[in-house]
Each structure stands twice: as structure tokens, then as C-alpha cells.
Amino acid sequence: MVFLEAKNVVKQYAKHLALDHVNIQVPENTIFGLLGPNGAGKTTLIRIINQITGPDSGEILLNGHKLNPSDIRRIGYLPEERGLYKKMKVGEQALYLARLKDLSRYDALKRLKYWFEKFEIQPWWDKKVEELSKGMQQKIQFVVTVLHEPELLIFDEPFSGFDPINANLLKNEILELKKKGATILFSTHNMGSVEELCDHITLINKSKIILHGPIEQIRHDYKEHLIKLDFNGDIDVLSEKLATPFKIRETQAVNQHTSAFIEMGQGGSVNQLLSSVINDVEIISLNEVLPNMNDIFIRVVQQSNQ
Amino acid sequence: MNKTALIIQREYLTRIRKKSFIIMSILGPLLFAAMFVLPAWFASFEDTTEKNIAVIDYTQKYTGVIEDTEYLKFQWLGISEEKAVKEDYQTKGYDAYIIITDDLQKQPDAVKIYSEAQITIDVKGHIARNLEDFLEQERLESYRIDGLQEIINHINDVNVQVATIKLGEDGSQKESSVEFTMLAAIVFAMLIYFFVIMYGTQVMRGVVEEKTNRIIEVIVSSVKPFQLMMGKIIGIVLVALTQFLIWVVFTFIIITGIKTMVSTTGSTMVDQSNQIETIQSMSETEVSGKTAEFAAQFNEMIENAMGLDLVGTLLAFVFFFIGGYLLYAGLFAAVGAAIDNETESQQFVMPVMMPLILSIYIAMAAFRNPGGDLAFWFSMIPFTSPIVMMARIPFQIPVWEIILSMVILSASFVFTTWFAGRIYRTGILMYGKKVSYKELWKWFRYSGK
Numbered sequence: 001m002v003f004l005e006a007k008n009v010v011k012q013y014a015k016h017l018a019l020d021h022v023n024i025q026v027p028e029n030t031i032f033g034l035l036g037p038n039g040a041g042k043t044t045l046i047r048i049i050n051q052i053t054g055p056d057s058g059e060i061l062l063n064g065h066k067l068n069p070s071d072i073r074r075i076g077y078l079p080e081e082r083g084l085y086k087k088m089k090v091g092e093q094a095l096y097l098a099r100l101k102d103l104s105r106y107d108a109l110k111r112l113k114y115w116f117e118k119f120e121i122q123p124w125w126d127k128k129v130e131e132l133s134k135g136m137q138q139k140i141q142f143v144v145t146v147l148h149e150p151e152l153l154i155f156d157e158p159f160s161g162f163d164p165i166n167a168n169l170l171k172n173e174i175l176e177l178k179k180k181g182a183t184i185l186f187s188t189h190n191m192g193s194v195e196e197l198c199d200h201i202t203l204i205n206k207s208k209i210i211l212h213g214p215i216e217q218i219r220h221d222y223k224e225h226l227i228k229l230d231f232n233g234d235i236d237v238l239s240e241k242l243a244t245p246f247k248i249r250e251t252q253a254v255n256q257h258t259s260a261f262i263e264m265g266q267g268g269s270v271n272q273l274l275s276s277v278i279n280d281v282e283i284i285s286l287n288e289v290l291p292n293m294n295d296i297f298i299r300v301v302q303q304s305n306q
Numbered sequence: 307m308n309k310t311a312l313i314i315q316r317e318y319l320t321r322i323r324k325k326s327f328i329i330m331s332i333l334g335p336l337l338f339a340a341m342f343v344l345p346a347w348f349a350s351f352e353d354t355t356e357k358n359i360a361v362i363d364y365t366q367k368y369t370g371v372i373e374d375t376e377y378l379k380f381q382w383l384g385i386s387e388e389k390a391v392k393e394d395y396q397t398k399g400y401d402a403y404i405i406i407t408d409d410l411q412k413q414p415d416a417v418k419i420y421s422e423a424q425i426t427i428d429v430k431g432h433i434a435r436n437l438e439d440f441l442e443q444e445r446l447e448s449y450r451i452d453g454l455q456e457i458i459n460h461i462n463d464v465n466v467q468v469a470t471i472k473l474g475e476d477g478s479q480k481e482s483s484v485e486f487t488m489l490a491a492i493v494f495a496m497l498i499y500f501f502v503i504m505y506g507t508q509v510m511r512g513v514v515e516e517k518t519n520r521i522i523e524v525i526v527s528s529v530k531p532f533q534l535m536m537g538k539i540i541g542i543v544l545v546a547l548t549q550f551l552i553w554v555v556f557t558f559i560i561i562t563g564i565k566t567m568v569s570t571t572g573s574t575m576v577d578q579s580n581q582i583e584t585i586q587s588m589s590e591t592e593v594s595g596k597t598a599e600f601a602a603q604f605n606e607m608i609e610n611a612m613g614l615d616l617v618g619t620l621l622a623f624v625f626f627f628i629g630g631y632l633l634y635a636g637l638f639a640a641v642g643a644a645i646d647n648e649t650e651s652q653q654f655v656m657p658v659m660m661p662l663i664l665s666i667y668i669a670m671a672a673f674r675n676p677g678g679d680l681a682f683w684f685s686m687i688p689f690t691s692p693i694v695m696m697a698r699i700p701f702q703i704p705v706w707e708i709i710l711s712m713v714i715l716s717a718s719f720v721f722t723t724w725f726a727g728r729i730y731r732t733g734i735l736m737y738g739k740k741v742s743y744k745e746l747w748k749w750f751r752y753s754g755k
Contacts, residue, residue, distance in 0.1 A: 014748050050527045052735070077527040081737065083520030088320060096316055100309055100528040144524070 002064075003028035003183045004049070004152060009058035011044055018044040020207040021058070026185060026200070031178055033198035033215070034187040035293075037301055040204040042187050043080065046154055049185070050077050062152065073102045076150035080157040080187075082141050084129045091125035094144055101148040108147065115143040119169075135166050142170060146177065153177060154185045159193060171197065191294040201293075203300060210304045211296075219290040222299070225264040226289040227273060232257050233281030241277050257284055309529045310537045317512065317541025322548060331549060335556030341493070343564060347600060357429070359419075360395060360403040362388045368406060372436045378429060380404075396422070404433065410441055487700045491673040494623055495697040499666055502630045502692065503659070505546045506638040510651065512538050513642025513734070522734045531731040536723075539635045543628060550627075554620065568601040622699050625712060630692030632719035634658060636726030643733030644741045665693035676701040685711050688718035725750070 004026040011019040019041045026032040036042050047053045049060055051067065060067040062074065085093055091112070098108035116122045119139050129137060138161050146153065155174070159167045174197060178184055188194060194201065194215070201218065203211035211218065226249070231238070235258055239248055245265030252259045264273065274286065291299075321327060358379050363369060369382045381400070383391065388405070395403050402421030410416055417437065419425055446454060513535075516522040525534055641654040668690055672681035676698040685695040691711045699708065732749035733741075 047735070052523070052526050052531075072528060075527070077524070079520075079523040079527070081520045081523055083524075085320075085515070085521055086519060096312070097524065097528070099312055100525065141524075 001028045002026065003062070004032075004185065005061040006045065006049070007059050007061065009045065009048060009055045009060070011041075011048065011053070011055050017207050019048075019055070022204070022207070022209055024202050024209070024212070026183060028183055029178065029181055030199040031174070031184045031186055031197050033194045033201035034185060034204070035189075035191075035194065035201055035297060036204035041207045042204055043156065045204070046077070046079075046156055046185070046187060049154065050075060073148060074151045076101075076145045076148065076153045078141060078145040078153075078155045078158055080160070082138075084137055084140065086130040087128060089125070090121075090127055090129055090132070090140060093129065094140060094147075097144045098147050103148050111147050111149075112143070115147065119143065134161055135163055138162055138166065142173070146173075150182070152183050152185065154187075156187045157189070158186070159188065159190055191292065191297060194293050203297065205301050205304050208304075211300050215293070218296065219293070222291050222296045223288065224291060225268070227262045227264055227270065227286060228289050229260045229262055229273075229277075229286050230254070230257050230284040231260070231277075231281040232284065235260070237280050238277055241280055242273075243276070246273055246276075261289065310533045310540075313529065313534060313537025314541040314544065317538050318544050321508070321542065321545045327545070327549065331552045331556075334549070334553040335560055338553065338557040339560040339564070341489075343604065347603075357401040358399055359429075360391050360398070360400045361406070362391065362403065363406045365406060365409055367409065368437065368440065371440045372404075372433055375432065378432060395420075410437060411444065488673050490619070490700040491676075491697045492669075494619065494700065495666065495669040495673070495693045497623070498627050498630055498693050498696050499662060501546055501550075501627050502634050503662060505542050505631055506634045506658075507655075508542050508545075509539055509635045510638040510642035510655070511648065512542070513639050513730070514645060514648055514651075517643070517734060517737075518647055526734065531734060532727045535636070535639050535727055535730050539632065539639065539723075542635070543631055546627070546631065547624070550624070564604065568604055619699055622708065623696060626692040626696055626715070629712065629715040629719060633688055633692075633715065633722050634662070636719070636723040636730075640726035640729040640733065640746075643730040644746060646737060661689035662693070665690040668694050669697035672697040673701070676703060682707070686714060688715045691715055 002025045004024075006022055006024045009019050009022045011017075022041070022045060024032075024034075024045075034042050034045070044053070048055050049067070051069065051072065062071050088096075094112050095105070095108050098112065099105065103111070113122075116125065121136065121139060124132060124136065124140075129140075132140070142158075145155075153174075158170060158174070162170060171193065174184060174186075186194075186198060198215050200214050201212065202209055213221075235251055238260060242248065242262065245268040247263045247265065248260055249263050250261045262273065264270075270286070270288070274283070277283070356377050356379065358381065360381050360383055361368075361372065362383050362385060364385060372380050374380055391398065391400070391403050401423065402419055402425060404417060404419045406417045407413075408416035417433075419430070419433065446458070451457070516525070516534075529537075637658045638655075641651060641658060644654055645651050665684070668680065668684040672678070672685070672694050675681060681694060681698055684690045685698055685707070692715065695708065695711050728750045729746055733746075
């Protein structure tokens with residue numbers, strides 16, 4: 001079921017068209033990657049979903065109904081440009097931000113206690129924010145984002161500013177939130193984390209959507225029919241035996257064996273490949289290489305820019 | 307709890323807990339109390355060390371003409387002693403010496419005073435006055451008019467004292483001092499000026515802080531930008547009013563304290579009507595004349611203050627402060643939204659401040675001529691009215707003028723807040739952009755959706 005939907009959203013800033021008839025569909029309880037180069041319009045779309053700004057035309061549907069101001073409490077937003085009041089005490093500030101999301105003082109305190117214990121940051125409750133390390137501030141920011149238990153979470157570059165340990169902690173928390181039933185919209189340039197976390201993606205470039213779908217589907221769609229063959233034996237023998245439609249792109253010596261990346265042209269099949277070399281070299285493993293999101297991103301964006 | 311109320315609460319609490327607020331709360335009343343105490347204190351202040359001055363008079367005509375006072379003693383020495391005095395007047399116990407070389411009728415500059423320490427104006431004035439009186443007398447006598455002394459005495463009897471009486475609405479009369487009314491006018495006008503600038507820039511700083519901290523986007527995902535702006539503006543005006551209230555209460559306490567202290571030291575409650583007699587009787591009973599003098603001056607200041615409609619003036623002050631502040635606060639917020647850090651504020655702050663600075667100049671003119679055209683028109687124009695009107699109000703101007711000015715001001719701040727809100731809304735989410743006025747106008751025109 002679609003939980004969040006953008007329909008034909010258009011946003012124009014003076015002479016710059018930020019979003020050009022953008023449609024997205026975020027299925028319920030999935031992690032949805034919103035990708036695109038800088039200035040593509042991601043932040044504008046996210047701001048529209050958060051009702052910070054409004055679309056010129058088109059609409060946003062949340063759970064099937066048109067987005068309205070009372071939906072604010074159903075959304076948790078961690079912006080890319082994020083920060084806290086430096087001079088304010090951590091606990092007081094977390095409480096303030098929680099109450100701006102309509103939590104009662106009592107509930108907010110109870111939940112803050114839980115999260116502060118979980119992240120082991122209770123000793124910081126009465127410290128001023130400026131005394132905290134950046135990673136510590138990010139943790140507090142994360143807590144404040146999820147505290148009101150929103151159904152929809154929006155993370156804009158959540159990993160920037162985190163060290164690997166905290167980034168891992170955050171990743172696990174995001175997966176945990178999904179397990180608890182939240183729908184997560186996730187915008188990042190870190191393609192590694194996209195592959196790890198996302199179920200669906202949408203790629204925006206120059207205000208338009210140029211690619212969207214389930215991530216596995218996309219990786220299959222963009223596969224180059226590249227086979228990775230690990231074997232023991234003479235590389236020259238291998239290349240001799242391989243005729244059209246096969247072509248060795250690259251070989252690497254790995255420990256005791258060799259890895260060959262073999263392009264499989266029209267009409268080729270894995271079986272055919274195997275049968276042509278199986279008598280001459282010792283095969284250790286064979287698998288098809290799927291393109292990573294980084295490559296797909298670069299390819300698709302460059303194509304659309306031409 | 308309503309979100310705007312939450313924001314107001316935060317803005318208010320974080321500010322009144324600041325050290326600067328507490329310091330201002332203490333300093334303010336001390337300054338106001340000083341306004342009452344210092345003039346009275348200076349007036350009572352005199353040089354009380356006794357000074358001996360030797361006088362050598364070649365003409366021998368002026369012996370005894372310069373009278374001794376409580377602190378000034380004159381010794382009239384013979385011409386023969388001139389050399390000794392000139393050489394060594396200090397070891398002989400003199401602080402200065404005067405030499406009169408010629409008849410002063412013919413040679414008015416024939417009197418000179420010598421000393422190592424600077425002679426005060428008071429001493430010089432005393433000497434000149436005594437000599438002048440004597441010379442006047444001498445010239446009058448040279449006309450040989452019969453009964454001259456009676457005529458002179460009769461002339462000296464003339465003594466007009468103009469008391470300024472302000473008529474109240476109910477025909478009641480209050481004695482007031484023009485000087486004090488002017489002082490009150492200046493103080494109130496300046497206070498509005500400082501309050502509007504001080505708290506207006508606090509709004510701007512608050513907005514810039516939220517931008518540079520990057521907390522703004524977190525907050526506007528929970529509340530509308532306009533709510534945030536209004537919450538900030540209202541929170542800060544409450545801080546200002548709290549400060550003002552503390553000032554009024556403390557000033558009142560300090561002044562009452564001084565009043566009682568002075569009265570008990572003087573051992574007599576100084577009653578306004580027989581003030582002079584009391585002072586005389588006090589000096590007769592050898593109560594320190596200084597305290598008595600101070601008490602009299604101080605009581606006069608208080609009495610003058612009471613001559614103003616203090617409560618009415620304070621209420622008008624509060625209204626014009628709030629009105630003026632609201633008029634400018636939105637603009638300051640818009641400026642804060644347009645810039646990334648305070649150092650960039652200059653180009654946008656200047657146009658906002660210009661009318662305020664202009665107001666002060668107009669106010670200076672207004673308290674000289676509070677009923678004039680200039681004062682009237684600028685106390686109607688909303689950008690200058692809070693300051694100029696406060697400069698006029700102590701002079702009891704017609705009530706309809708005050709009300710009209712209030713109405714115009716109220717309508718105007720609604721407009722400027724709306725105007726500023728539109729710029730603010732867009733500006734707070736813009737980073738790293740060099741903003742021009744054209745850009746601001748574009749922001750203003752963005753659709754409200």
C-alpha cells in the first residue's frame with residue numbers, strides 16, 4: 001500500500017524550476033531512497049512534504065488523504081542543515097523540540113529518558129549543547145526526530161557528521177524503526193548505504209525524475225551481463241577458448257587464483273560460457289556481477305544530462 | 307499548550323535568565339535614582355575647606371570691601387608687607403594673595419589674584435561681585451541724590467517669582483517645573499529609542515542565531531515560520547516589559563529609601579510648604595547644612611516629578627514602546643532572515659534605524675516646541691511617532707492627538723509585521739546567498755502557498 005504519494009508536484013522559484021511534475025510513491029513500511037545530484041530538487045520536495053513550503057501545483061497524499069497541518073506530528077524530519085541552540089541545555093532543548101511536536105511534557109520526559117539511556121547520554125542532560133561533540137549533538141538530533149514516534153520519517157543526509165561507529169548505530173536504529181512499522185524517506189549521496197538500506201529509490205536530476213523503482217529491479221535492469229569467474233589456470237588458455245559473444249574485460253590475480261570479468265554479448269548464456277572453458281581451467285566460482293548504485297547513479301545522470 | 311505560547315515561553319525564559327538581563331535590571335534603577343539624586347547632590351556640594359587670602363591694597367580704598375564667608379577669610383595687609391607675602395605666602399598660612407594696584411574706577415583690571423592652586427570660579431566670582439557692588443555704590447553716591455539709600459532699598463525689594471502652574475482636566479492646579487518636564491520628555495523619548503533598538507536587535511540576533519545554528523529547519527517543520535517569528539517578537543517584548551517593570555519598582559524603592567534616609571538624618575520631616583524655614587532652623591540647630599540642602603533639592607525633584615501625570619505618562623510610554631517595538635521588530639526579524647551572520651547586517655540595518663535616529667532629532671525640536679507643526683506631524687507618522695510623541699506627552703498635549711497617533715501606529719505595525727513575515731518566511735531557509743534588495747522584493751512576492 002502506498003503511504004506517501006506526490007502527484008504532479010511543481011515548484012517554481014523566480015526563474016528556477018525546482019520541481020517539474022514530480023511523482024513519487026512510497027510504499028508503507030519501506031525505506032525509500034530519494035537520490036540525485038546537488039541542486040536536483042530533493043530538498044525542495046522534502047520541504048514540501050514537511051509543509052515548510054507549498055507546491056505551486058500538484059499535491060501530496062499521506063495515507064490516501066491530502067496532507068494537512070495536523071499531519072506534522074505524524075512526520076519526523078532530520079534535515080541536512082541541522083543544529084541546535086548552542087546556549088541551551090540539552091534536556092531542556094530536547095523537551096522543547098518534543099513539545100513543539102505536540103507531545104505532552106509528561107510523555108516527552110518519559111520517552112526522552114528511554115532514548116537518553118539507550119544512547120548512554122543521560123549525563124549530558126544538564127550540559128549546554130556547545131559543550132558537546134558534534135557526534136553527540138547528532139545523536140540528540142536523532143532522538144528528537146524519532147521521539148514522537150512518527151509514522152513517516154524523513155532523513156536528509158543522516159550520516160554526514162557521524163563517525164563510523166555512530167553511523168553504524170544510526171543505521172541499526174533506522175532498520176529498527178522500519179521493523180516497528182515506520183515508513184522512511186531517505187535522501188543521501190552515500191550509495192553504499194542506499195544499497196544496504198533502501199527498498200525503493202527515486203532518482204531526481206534537474207527537477208525531473210529520471211529513474212525509480214525497487215532497488216533490486218533497478219540493479220537487474222542496469223546489469224551489463226558481466227560475469228565474474230574465479231579460476232585456477234592459465235589466463236591465456238582461457239582467453240583462447242572464449243570466442244564471441246564473450247569478451248574478457250579485466251583480470252585480477254587474487255591470492256591463489258585469478259578473477260576474470262567477462263562480458264557476455266547478445267545470445268550468450270552462462271551455460272555456454274561454462275561449457276567452453278570447463279575442460280581447460282579449474283573453476284572455483286562463477287557469478288553475475290550486478291552494477292552498484294554508484295555506477296547506475298553516474299550513468300543515468302550523465303545520460304540525462306546529454 | 308499552544309505552540310506559539312511554547313515559543314514565547316522559551317524566548318522569554320532563556321533571556322531573563324541571562325546575566326546581561328540581571329545586570330541591566332540592577333543598573334537601570336540606579337541610573338534613574340541617580341537622575342534624582344545627582345542634581346540635588348551637586349547642588350549641595352561646596353568646597354568646605356577654609357581658605358585664607360591675603361589682600362594688599364595700594365589705594366587703601368577697599369579695605370574690608372571683600373567680605374569673609376564661611377570658608378573664605380580675607381586678611382587686609384599693609385603695603386609694607388607686600389614683599390614678605392610675595393616671597394613666601396604659603397608658609398604664612400595663605401592660600402592666595404590679591405594685589406590691588408590702582409583705583410578700580412579708572413583701572414578696572416588693577417586687581418590680580420595670585421596662587422599656586424587653581425582659583426575656583428566661586429572664589430573669583432565672590433571677589434568680583436563684592437568689588438563691583440562697592441564700585442556701583444560709589445558711582446551712585448557720586449550723583450549726590452537725596453535719600454539715595456531708601457531708593458536703593460526700595461528697588462532691591464522687587465522680586466518676581468514665576469511659578470508655572472499646570473491646569474488639570476478637572477481644573478486642579480499642579481505646580482510643575484518646566485525644566486523637569488523637559489527632562490522627563492527627553493528621558494522618555496530616549497528610553498523608547500534605546501528600548502526599540504536594543505530589543506529590536508535582539509529579535510534580529512535571535513533570527514540570525516537560529517539560522518547559523520541550523521536549527522531553523524527543524525523548528526519550521528513543527529511550526530509555521532510566522533508563528534516562530536511572532537513567538538520570538540512577543541517573547542522579547544515581554545522581556546522588555548519585565549525589565550521596565552523591575553526598573554519602575556526598584557527606582558521607586560530606591561527613591562523612597564533615600565527620601566526617608568534624608569528626612570531622618572535631617573531629624574525633621576521636611577514639609578514642602580515651610581521648607582525654607584525648616585532648612586534655616588536646621589542650620590541654626592547646627593544640623594549639617596549640606597544634608598539639609600540636599601534634602602531640599604531632592605524633595606523639590608520629587609515634587610516636580612509628582613507634578614507630572616506620572617501614571618498616565620508611564621502608561622503612554624508602555625503603549626508607545628510596544629507599538630514602536632512591534633513596528634520595528636518585524637523589520638529587524640526580516641533583516642535577520644536575509645543575512646547569514648551579524649557582520650552582514652549593516653546594509654539592511656541602516657535603513658531600519660534611519661527613522662529612529664531621525665526621531666531623536668525631531669524629538670529634540672519637539673520638546674522645545676511641543677505644539678509645533680513639526681512635532682505634530684512627526685508624532686503622527688508611525689515610524690517616528692513613538693519617540694516624538696513621548697517627547698510631547700509630558701507637556702499635556704490634546705488627548706485626541708495621542709489617540710490618533712496610537713491608532714495609526716497600531717495599524718502600521720500590523721502592516722509591517724505582515725510585510726516582514728513574507729520576507730522572513732523565505733529568508734530563513736536561504737543560506738550562503740548574497741542578498742540584495744531586489745532579492746528581498748522577490749521573496750516578498752513569492753506565493754504564500
